[in-house]
Amino acid sequence: MKVELENLTKRWGDVFGADSIDLEITDGELVAFLGPSGCGKTTTLLMVAGIYKPTEGVIRFDERVVNHVAPKDRNVGMVFQSYALYPHMTVFRNISYPLKLKKVPQEEMQRRTQQVADMMGIGHLMDRKPAQLSGGQQQRVALGRALVKEPDLLLFDEPLSNLDARLRLSMRGEIKRLQLELGITSIYVTHDQVEAMTMADRIAVMREGKLLAYGSPEELYDRPRTLFIGGFVGNPPMNFVDVEVVQENGAYHARRGGFDVVVPPERGGQAAGHGTVIFGIRPEDVAIADDGVPGEIYVVEPLGRDDLIDVRMDEEARVHVLADPALGLRIGDNVKLRFNTDEAQFFDPETEQSLLWA
Amino acid sequence: MTTPSTEPGRENGTRRSLRRAVPYLLLTLSVLPIVIGYAWVIIATFSYRTKGLLPIDAEGNIGGFTLQNWTFVSDAEIWRVALNTFGIAIGMVIGVGFVSSLAGYALSRMNFAGRKGFLGLTLVLHAFRPEMLLIAIFHVLLFIGGIPLIGKFFGFNTVGGVALVMVSLELPLGVWLMKGFFDNIPWDMERSALIDGASRFRVWWEIILPQIKPGLAALAIFNFITGWNAFLIPFTFTLGSKVSNLPVYLNRFSEDTSMVSWNQVAAVGLFSLLPVMIFFIFTQEMLLEIYSGGAKGGA
Numbered sequence: 001m002k003v004e005l006e007n008l009t010k011r012w013g014d015v016f017g018a019d020s021i022d023l024e025i026t027d028g029e030l031v032a033f034l035g036p037s038g039c040g041k042t043t044t045l046l047m048v049a050g051i052y053k054p055t056e057g058v059i060r061f062d063e064r065v066v067n068h069v070a071p072k073d074r075n076v077g078m079v080f081q082s083y084a085l086y087p088h089m090t091v092f093r094n095i096s097y098p099l100k101l102k103k104v105p106q107e108e109m110q111r112r113t114q115q116v117a118d119m120m121g122i123g124h125l126m127d128r129k130p131a132q133l134s135g136g137q138q139q140r141v142a143l144g145r146a147l148v149k150e151p152d153l154l155l156f157d158e159p160l161s162n163l164d165a166r167l168r169l170s171m172r173g174e175i176k177r178l179q180l181e182l183g184i185t186s187i188y189v190t191h192d193q194v195e196a197m198t199m200a201d202r203i204a205v206m207r208e209g210k211l212l213a214y215g216s217p218e219e220l221y222d223r224p225r226t227l228f229i230g231g232f233v234g235n236p237p238m239n240f241v242d243v244e245v246v247q248e249n250g251a252y253h254a255r256r257g258g259f260d261v262v263v264p265p266e267r268g269g270q271a272a273g274h275g276t277v278i279f280g281i282r283p284e285d286v287a288i289a290d291d292g293v294p295g296e297i298y299v300v301e302p303l304g305r306d307d308l309i310d311v312r313m314d315e316e317a318r319v320h321v322l323a324d325p326a327l328g329l330r331i332g333d334n335v336k337l338r339f340n341t342d343e344a345q346f347f348d349p350e351t352e353q354s355l356l357w358a
Numbered sequence: 359m360t361t362p363s364t365e366p367g368r369e370n371g372t373r374r375s376l377r378r379a380v381p382y383l384l385l386t387l388s389v390l391p392i393v394i395g396y397a398w399v400i401i402a403t404f405s406y407r408t409k410g411l412l413p414i415d416a417e418g419n420i421g422g423f424t425l426q427n428w429t430f431v432s433d434a435e436i437w438r439v440a441l442n443t444f445g446i447a448i449g450m451v452i453g454v455g456f457v458s459s460l461a462g463y464a465l466s467r468m469n470f471a472g473r474k475g476f477l478g479l480t481l482v483l484h485a486f487r488p489e490m491l492l493i494a495i496f497h498v499l500l501f502i503g504g505i506p507l508i509g510k511f512f513g514f515n516t517v518g519g520v521a522l523v524m525v526s527l528e529l530p531l532g533v534w535l536m537k538g539f540f541d542n543i544p545w546d547m548e549r550s551a552l553i554d555g556a557s558r559f560r561v562w563w564e565i566i567l568p569q570i571k572p573g574l575a576a577l578a579i580f581n582f583i584t585g586w587n588a589f590l591i592p593f594t595f596t597l598g599s600k601v602s603n604l605p606v607y608l609n610r611f612s613e614d615t616s617m618v619s620w621n622q623v624a625a626v627g628l629f630s631l632l633p634v635m636i637f638f639i640f641t642q643e644m645l646l647e648i649y650s651g652g653a654k655g656g657a
């Protein structure tokens with residue numbers, strides 16, 4: 001099912017939960033709503049589910065305006081952050097509850113519930129109460145309950161945030177596989193950008209109730225349209241340095257004090273002549289080398305596979321670099337940095353818009 | 359005497375158990391007067407007369423056990439009075455439980471004009487002493503009595519009327535309590551049920567109410583006891599023993615004979631306590647559960 005949000009707004013007095021959101025989700029797509037806590041992700045999701053009435057705007061399911069359709073008639077399944085299982089009901093009764101409400105015949109109800117529970121790997125726990133289950137099992141029950149009625153749209157509200165790291169990783173893959181197999185259009189709310197990047201076909205980045213960007217993970221990562229997106233998407237985050245881009249002897253240079261790097265003309269050309277601009281480069285595109293921009297190591301953070309090195313180039317310019325722990329770098333060491341400027345980004349410091357992709 | 363050096367363990371042990379006994383001793387002493395009071399009641403009901411805690415006969419000799427104080431149980435009147443009392447108590451359990459669990463839900467979950475004002479007003483209403491309202495209530499009951507059919511059951515000098523007044527006086531507290539219980543149920547559970555396809559009423563009945571069962575039980579017990587022991591309202595709005603309840607009966611009983619037989623009053627009093635005590639024994643486990651955590655959260 002296709003979902004369309006048009007100018008969708010939710011206000012309580014003068015508090016904005018969601019502020020004129022425009023978005024289209026194609027059939028079978030998994031879209032992640034990504035943003036910090038309190039940015040309006042849940043509000044938007046609950047409007048789609050029919051729990052909140054929009055203050056303004058339109059929600060369409062396959063061209064049909066559903067603003068005034070009751071939640072029970074929207075045929076959506078939802079998984080809550082708190083799981084929201086019914087504590088007084090067994091696993092079987094929890095999962096079969098949507099079918100019972102649809103007055104599905106007893107025998108079919110039994111069969112479908114068992115089928116979904118088996119698919120979720122909790123078929124043997126049917127007689128337990130939620131309190132007797134682990135967090136991961138509760139999560140599966142919640143998922144089963146959302147799936148059992150064969151919904152046209154699945155809504156996930158930070159479903160994995162209460163699980164431990166290892167379980168989160170495996171559930172992430174499992175949800176993605178399920179969604180692909182069943183081909184159900186899905187909205188997946190998260191504040192974890194790794195989750196969004198790995199699972200979503202497209203990511204809607206939100207902040208303070210507004211939709212800031214909407215695109216595929218690659219698009220957001222490689223072609224950030226704003227300074228915020230550049231800094232928000234990717235982990236560890238992008239480095240920003242104020243530079244001036246000038247053309248000299250046919251080559252473009254990004255410069256500040258002792259910092260001088262050559263940038264490819266198709267990028268440098270866009271940034272030249274704007275005075276001071278913000279140069280953005282990801283930690284993985286900076287390397288410790290034998291020659292290049294000099295700097296002094298300020299902090300070393302071991303991440304396991306890599307060390308995250310904070311290098312100070314001058315009083316105001318610092319960059320994070322991913323380096324091999326085998327190099328044995330220490331605080332206070334003097335190093336040289338080489339920049340892979342093929343991936344350089346440039347932003348206007350006033351408008352914070354990209355000079356490359358705006 | 360054993361020397362501490364040879365048997366230190368034993369010495370410490372006695373001292374420790376002595377120290378442990380002290381609080382119990384003090385507590386026992388402090389409740390003794392009350393225990394003696396109850397003991398007197400029980401002994402008195404089976405005695406001709408009492409001297410202190412000892413039953414005595416007409417000549418003042420120890421002895422004189424008798425069942426004569428309990429002869430009232432063979433009287434049909436006492437059973438009608440007991441039935442009235444039960445009617446008021448059950449009326450309160452059902453009336454207050456039903457209205458408060460609906461009103462409490464609405465106040466907790468729905469947004470409507472005047473919600474805040476209503477909540478404030480409910481609290482103020484509870485502060486009114488029923489004594490202040492007696493005259494007004496009397497007029498209301500007279501008015502209800504004038505309505506055909508309904509008046510027969512809920513007017514002045516009817517058990518239904520008394521129950522109705524008791525329910526109304528207890529509702530502010532009941533509504534507030536229930537609102538509090540509903541407030542503790544996570545919104546997500548309700549939203550989830552709505553999305554699963556339940557109507558608002560089914561959400562209330564199938565999802566929310568089962569989770570505040572302990573709270574409902576507490577309210578029911580509390581109301582049963584209040585209704586069972588009600589005195590002021592039944593005393594004011596009933597005439598004669600046909601519609602009176604046990605506390606009122608007991609009161610009249612101790613007033614209308616010139617020579618009050620306190621032993622008989624004690625027997626009637628004990629009789630009227632029995633159902634509450636039985637009720638309590640059966641429900642105390644449930645009551646204890648309420649204070650040890652209330653609604654058991656699943657997720």
Ligand SMILES: Nc1ncnc2c1ncn2[C@@H]1O[C@H](COP(=O)(O)OP(=O)(O)O)[C@@H](O)[C@H]1O
Binds near residue numbers: 015035039044
């Ligand atoms: N029922 C409500 N009444 C008033 N304000 C609300 C309500 N629900 C959410 N908000 C506000 O709307 C904003 C967005 O909330 P929410 O959608 O829950 O954020 P998120 O899910 O992204 O963390 C927050 O500022 C929050 O305080």
Ligand SMILES: [Mg+2]
Binds near residue numbers: 038041042043157
């Ligand atoms: Mg949220």
